[in-house]
Amino acid sequence: xxxxxxxxxxxxxxxxxxxxxxxxxxxxxxxxxxxxxxxxxxxxxxxxxxxxxxxxxxxxxxxxxxxxxxxxxxxxxxxxxxxxxxxxxxxxxxxxxxxxxxxxxxxxxxxxxxxxxxxxxxxxxxxxxxxxxxxxxxxxxxxxxxxxxxxxxxxxxxxxxxxxxxxxxxxxxxxxxxxxxxxxxxxxxxxxxxxxxxxxxxxxxxxxxxxxxxxxxxxxxxxxxxxxxxxxxxxxxxxxxxxxxxxxxxxxxxxxxxxxxxxxxxxxxxxxxxxxxxxxxxxxxxxxxxxxxxxxxxxxxxxxxxxxxxxxxxxxxxxxxxxxxxxxxxxxxxxxxxxxxxxxxxxxxxxxxxxxxxxxxxxxxxxxxxxxxxxxxxxxxxxxxxxxxxxxxxxxxxxxxxxxxxxxxxxxxxxxxxxxxxxxxxxxxxxxxxxxxxxxxxxxxxxxxxxxxxxxxxxxxxxxxxxxxxxxxxxxxxxxxxxxxxxxxxxxxxxxxxxxxxxxxxxxxxxxxxxxxxxxxxxxxxxxxxxxxxxxxxxxxxxxxxxxxxxxxxxxxxxxxxxxxxxxxxxxxxxxxxxxxxxxxxxxxxxxxxxxxxxxxxxxxxxxxxxxxxxxxxxxxxx
Amino acid sequence: xxxxxxxxxxxxxxxxxxxxxxxxxxxxxxxxxxxxxxxxxxxxxxxxxxxxxxxxxxxxxxxxxxxxxxxxxxxxxxxxxxxxxxxxxxxxxxxxxxxxxxxxxxxxxxxxxxxxxxxxxxxxxxxxxxxxxxxxxxxxxxxxxxxxxxxxxxxxxxxxxxxxxxxxxxxxxxxxxxxxxxxxxxxxxxxxxxxxxxxxxxxxxxxxxxxxxxxxxxxxxxxxxxxxxxxxxxxxxxxxxxxxxxxxxxxxxxxxxxxxxxxxxxxxxxxxxxxxxxxxxxxxxxxxxxxxxxxxxxxxxxxxxxxxxxxxxxxxxxxxxxxxxxxxxxxxxxxxxxxx
Numbered sequence: 001x002x003x004x005x006x007x008x009x010x011x012x013x014x015x016x017x018x019x020x021x022x023x024x025x026x027x028x029x030x031x032x033x034x035x036x037x038x039x040x041x042x043x044x045x046x047x048x049x050x051x052x053x054x055x056x057x058x059x060x061x062x063x064x065x066x067x068x069x070x071x072x073x074x075x076x077x078x079x080x081x082x083x084x085x086x087x088x089x090x091x092x093x094x095x096x097x098x099x100x101x102x103x104x105x106x107x108x109x110x111x112x113x114x115x116x117x118x119x120x121x122x123x124x125x126x127x128x129x130x131x132x133x134x135x136x137x138x139x140x141x142x143x144x145x146x147x148x149x150x151x152x153x154x155x156x157x158x159x160x161x162x163x164x165x166x167x168x169x170x171x172x173x174x175x176x177x178x179x180x181x182x183x184x185x186x187x188x189x190x191x192x193x194x195x196x197x198x199x200x201x202x203x204x205x206x207x208x209x210x211x212x213x214x215x216x217x218x219x220x221x222x223x224x225x226x227x228x229x230x231x232x233x234x235x236x237x238x239x240x241x242x243x244x245x246x247x248x249x250x251x252x253x254x255x256x257x258x259x260x261x262x263x264x265x266x267x268x269x270x271x272x273x274x275x276x277x278x279x280x281x282x283x284x285x286x287x288x289x290x291x292x293x294x295x296x297x298x299x300x301x302x303x304x305x306x307x308x309x310x311x312x313x314x315x316x317x318x319x320x321x322x323x324x325x326x327x328x329x330x331x332x333x334x335x336x337x338x339x340x341x342x343x344x345x346x347x348x349x350x351x352x353x354x355x356x357x358x359x360x361x362x363x364x365x366x367x368x369x370x371x372x373x374x375x376x377x378x379x380x381x382x383x384x385x386x387x388x389x390x391x392x393x394x395x396x397x398x399x400x401x402x403x404x405x406x407x408x409x410x411x412x413x414x415x416x417x418x419x420x421x422x423x424x425x426x427x428x429x430x431x432x433x434x435x436x437x438x439x440x441x442x443x444x445x446x447x448x449x450x451x452x453x454x455x456x457x458x459x460x461x462x463x464x465x466x467x468x469x470x471x472x473x474x475x476x477x478x479x480x481x482x483x484x485x486x487x488x489x490x491x492x493x494x495x496x497x498x499x500x501x502x503x504x505x506x507x508x509x510x511x512x513x514x515x516x517x518x519x520x521x522x523x524x525x526x527x528x529x530x531x532x533x534x535x536x537x538x539x540x541x542x543x544x545x546x547x548x549x550x551x552x553x554x555x556x557x558x559x560x561x562x563x564x565x566x567x568x569x570x571x572x573x574x575x576x577x578x579x580x581x582x583x584x585x586x587x588x589x590x591x592x593x594x595x596x597x598x599x600x601x602x603x604x605x606x607x608x609x610x611x612x613x614x615x616x617x618x619x620x621x622x623x
Numbered sequence: 624x625x626x627x628x629x630x631x632x633x634x635x636x637x638x639x640x641x642x643x644x645x646x647x648x649x650x651x652x653x654x655x656x657x658x659x660x661x662x663x664x665x666x667x668x669x670x671x672x673x674x675x676x677x678x679x680x681x682x683x684x685x686x687x688x689x690x691x692x693x694x695x696x697x698x699x700x701x702x703x704x705x706x707x708x709x710x711x712x713x714x715x716x717x718x719x720x721x722x723x724x725x726x727x728x729x730x731x732x733x734x735x736x737x738x739x740x741x742x743x744x745x746x747x748x749x750x751x752x753x754x755x756x757x758x759x760x761x762x763x764x765x766x767x768x769x770x771x772x773x774x775x776x777x778x779x780x781x782x783x784x785x786x787x788x789x790x791x792x793x794x795x796x797x798x799x800x801x802x803x804x805x806x807x808x809x810x811x812x813x814x815x816x817x818x819x820x821x822x823x824x825x826x827x828x829x830x831x832x833x834x835x836x837x838x839x840x841x842x843x844x845x846x847x848x849x850x851x852x853x854x855x856x857x858x859x860x861x862x863x864x865x866x867x868x869x870x871x872x873x874x875x876x877x878x879x880x881x882x883x884x885x886x887x888x889x890x891x892x893x894x895x896x897x898x899x900x901x902x903x904x905x906x907x908x909x910x911x912x913x914x915x916x917x918x919x920x921x922x923x924x925x926x927x928x929x930x931x932x933x934x935x936x937x938x939x940x941x942x943x944x945x946x947x948x949x950x951x952x953x954x955x956x957x958x959x960x961x962x963x
Contacts, residue, residue: 035960228963232955242953249950256710258702276941278948281709281934286735290702293695293732297675297706300693301714305706319696327693412962413954458691458707458714461670466639466685468694469678478641479686 004175005219009068011076012170015093016085018051018061021163026063028167032176034233034410037223038067041528043075044406048346055117060092069222073528077603083166085109087118103133108141136214140165147204148197161201168205175220178206229412236375236404241271243382245278248304250383251390251422256281256303258294263346264405265310265336288313292320299329302426302457304386306332311340314353318361321395325365325493327467328453330389337401339599348599349402351524352575357397358553364490366497369553371399373527376411378404381550387422392500393452403525403601427454430462441465443477451496501554507562509545511538516545518615519566523549523579526572526602533607560587568618570594572607637662637669639689650801650827651680651748655687657807665815672715675704677724680755681748684719698729701736708741712931718745722763723753726782734791739930740819747784747824752833765912785907785922788822789900794927795821796903798919800841801828813921819929839914853920858890861916877905879916895921
C-alpha cells in the first residue's frame with residue numbers, strides 16, 4: 001500500500017449512460033464527503049430524455065462534485081478526475097478534464113459496438129490520443145460480475161451494480177470512509193440479492209484500488225475548517241420546500257401548494273407532498289393555470305398560497321398573477337428557471353426569466369421579485385418571498401434555477417428561534433363607516449405604512465365583500481371605471497411595490513468596497529462563481545467590489561448610490577443582459593454585461609477572463 | 624361551521640348594495656332572484672358562503688350577493704374554487720359560470736373539478752351565445768347559427784353540457800331553466816345539499832343576442848308537451864295528460880313513446896342514484912335540439928368520495944402518525960454532522 005498524499009481540493013466527475021446510475025453514484029460520493037467534513041458543491045448534469053438511446057452521447061448523464069478542506073462555492077471548472085463508464089461519456093466530457101488529469105474508464109464497454117454508438121471509428125484508448133492524461137483502464141463490468149457470482153446473482157443483473165464498483169474504486173483512491181455507503185446500501189435496497197450485489201461490487205472496487213499497482217498513489221482531502229455547528233447537505237429544491245414549510249410555521253398559516261409537474265420544479269411538489277403533518281396541502285393540478293388559480297383560491301381563504309413552475313409554465317401563470325396584483329392577495333409564485341424559449345433545455349440552467357417576472361403581464365402590474373443565490377439559501381429566499389407577499393398582500397415571484405435546484409452544498413443549520421416572525425393579522429371587524437354612519441368593511445382601505453389592504457377571510461361575520469379583476473374603487477373595492485379612480489389605483493399599486501424596498505436591510509458590498517474601481521453586480525446562482533472569481537482576482541492583487549442582489553424588484557434604495565461609486569460596473573448573467581438593462585435604464589450608468597447562454601453555469605475561468613478583458617479595455621481610458 | 628351560530632336570515636341579508644347591471648329582460652335576473660330567495664332556507668350564513676365566478680355576463684353574479692365573492696378570470700373559477708374549498712372545507716362554495724366561460728376557455732378546469740368531486744355547487748348559465756362580447760357563437764350554439772363571427776353559419780358542432788359533465792364523472796348533474804323559479808330553487812337546494820361537485824345547467828334566455836332560444840321548450844304554452852320532468856323512482860312521463868313517456872327500445876336506445884301503446888310498465892323508471900351513468904347519459908342525449916321534448920330535473924346523484932374531505936383525511940392521518948410538524952426535526956431529516 002502506498003502513502004497517502006494530501007489535496008486541498010478535488011473535483012470528480014462521474015459520467016455514464018442515463019441508465020448507469022451516475023446521479024446516485026455522485027450523490028453517494030458527495031454524502032460521504034459531507035459527513036466526513038469536507039466543504040463541497042455539486043453539479044448534476046443530465047439529459048431531458050429519461051432514457052435516450054443507450055450508449056449515445058445524447059444519453060450521457062454526469063455528476064460533478066468539488067470537495068475541499070476549505071470554504072468553496074462552485075463545483076469546479078475542470079475535473080481532476082473523470083470516471084467514464086462508456087465511450088459516449090468519454091466523448092461528451094473529456095474536454096472538461098484538466099490537462100494531466102486522471103481518467104478512469106470501464107474498459108469492458110469499449111467494444112466495437114459501443115464505440116460506434118458514441119461515434120468513434122476506432123478505440124481512443126489505444127490510439128495514443130489520451131497520452132496527456134493519467135489513463136486507468138479497469139474492466140469494471142467483468143470484475144463486478146465476478147464479485148457477484150458467489151451470491152448467485154445472474155450476470156445480467158450483476159452488471160447493473162458496476163456503478164458501485166466505480167464508487168468503491170474512487171472511494172479508495174481518495175480515502176473516503178466506506179461504512180456510511182455500506183450502511184446506506186443495506187437500508188436502501190430491500191431485495192437482499194440487490195443489496196448484496198451492490199455491496200460486493202462496492203467492496204470489489206475498493207479492494208481493486210488497494211491491490212493493483214495500476215491505480216497508484218492514494219490521496220485524501222481533509223475536513224474543511226467550517227464554522228462550528230450542526231450541518232446537513234441539501235439541494236436547492238429541498239431547501240426551498242423546507243423554506244415554504246418554515247414560512248407557513250413562521251406566519252402561522254397553513255400552506256397550500258397548487259402545482260403541475262414540470263422539470264426542474266417538480267421536486268418541490270414531491271418534497272412538500274411528504275409533509276402533510278405540517279398541515280401542508282398539495283394539489284397536483286390539471287394544468288399550470290389551474291395550479292396558480294388553486295393557490296390564489298387558497299390565499300383568498302387565508303392560507304399561504306404557493307405555486308411552483310418552470311419554463312413555459314411561467315407564461316401560463318401570467319393571468320392569475322395579474323388577478324392577484326389586482327385583488328391584492330398574497331401569492332407565492334416559484335420559478336425554477338431553465339433554458340428557453342419554449343421547451344428549450346428542460347434539464348439545463350439559465351437565468352432568463354427576469355424579464356418575464358418584471359414585465360410579463362398585461363397592464364401595469366408591478367410585483368416584487370426575490371432571487372435565491374445558493375442551494376441552502378433557497379430556504380431563506382422562500383421565507384423572504386413569503387414575508388413580502390403576506391405583509392404587502394401581493395404576488396411575489398421567487399426565482400431559482402436548475403443549477404440551484406439540483407445542486408447541493410453543506411448547510412449549517414439555523415437556529416429556528418432566529419428565523420423572522422412573518423405573522424400578519426386578519427381583519428375581523430369593520431374598519432370604516434359609510435355615508436349613513438354605519439360601520440362597514442372597506443376592503444381597499446390601506447395601511448398607511450405599507451399601503452397594504454386589509455385581509456378579511458371568508459367565515460368572518462359582517463365583513464362579506466367581493467373582489468375581482470375589474471378596476472375597483474379605492475377604499476370600498478366596488479367596481480369603478482372612472483378615470484380619476486383608475487389613475488389613483490394604478491399609482492397606489494405601484495407605490496405599494498416601490499415601498500417594499502424600505503423593508504430591506506442595507507446592501508452589503510463584498511471584496512474591496514472602498515478601494516475598487518470595478519464592481520461586480522450579480523444575482524441568482526452566479527453567486528458561487530462570482531464568489532470564487534472575486535477571491536481569485538483579489539489574490540492576484542486586483543481590487544474588486546461585489547454586490548449580490550436577492551431583491552430584484554423593487555431594487556434596494558441604496559443600490560444606485562453604491563453603483564455610482566465605481567468606474568466600472570459589470571453584470572454577469574446567464575441570459576442576454578436582463579438585469580444589466582434594468583440597471584442601465586434605472587441608474588443611467590454604463591454597466592457592462594457578461595453573458596452566457598449555454599445551459600451551463602459560468603466557470604471561474606470564464607468569468608475571470610471576462611473581467612480581465614474589461615479591465616484591459618478600461619486601461620488608458622480616462623476615468 | 625357551527626349550526627347554532629347561524630342567525631335566521633331573509634332574502635335582504637343575501638343581497639348586496641350593488642345595482643344589478645344585466646340588460647333589462649335578461650334571464651339572469653330570474654336566476655339571481657331564485658338564489659337570493661333560496662339562501663335563507665338553506666340553514667347557512669352569508670359569511671360562510673362564497674361565490675366564485677369567471678368572466679361573462681353570468682359571472683357578474685357574485686357582485687350582487689352579500690357573501691364573500693370573487694369575480695375571477697375567464698374560465699378559471701372552478702380552479703380557484705378548488706383551492707378555496709380544499710383550504711376551507713367549512714365554507715359553502717358556489718361557482719357561477721356560463722357556456723363560454725365553463726365549456727370553452729374553462730373546459731379543462733370544469734371537467735377536472737367534476738372529476739375530483741370537489742364540494743362545489745356549479746351553476747352553468749347556458750344561453751348558447753357570447754353575450755358580454757356582443758354576440759358570437761358559443762360552444763353550445765347549434766350548427767348553422769348565424770352570428771357576428773359566423774356570417775355564413777357556425778360550422779362548430781356544439782357540446783351537450785350534461786353529457787360533458789357525466790363524461791367527467793360528475794356525481795350530481797341536473798338541468799333547470801330561468802322561467803321557473805320554484806323548479807330552480809328545488810334543483811339548487813338539492814345541488815347545494817349534495818356533498819361533492821354538483822353541476823346544474825340552466826337554460827337561460829339572452830334577450831339581446833339570442834332571444835327565444837328555448838321558447839319551443841320552456842314557454843308556458845308548450846311546457847307540458849316539451850318538458851320532461853325527471854322524478855326519482857317514477858316512470859318518466861310527460862304531456863298534458865301524462866300520455867307520453869320514455870322507454871328503452873329493443874336496440875338499447877331511449878325513445879319517446881305513447882304510454883297507451885307500450886303500457887305504463889314498459890316506461891323507464893328514473894333512478895338518479897344508479898351507480899352506472901349510462902342511463903343518465905342517454906337521458907342527457909334524449910333531445911337532439913331545442914325543438915324536441917327535453918328532460919329537466921336531476922339526471923344523476925351518487926355518493927362518491929369528496930375531494931377536500933379526502934385531502935383533510937390524509938392530513939389528519941399524517942398528523943396522527945407523525946405528530947405535529949417539527950421544523951427543527953425537518954431540517955435534520957437528511958442526516959446531519961457536527962463541526963467543532
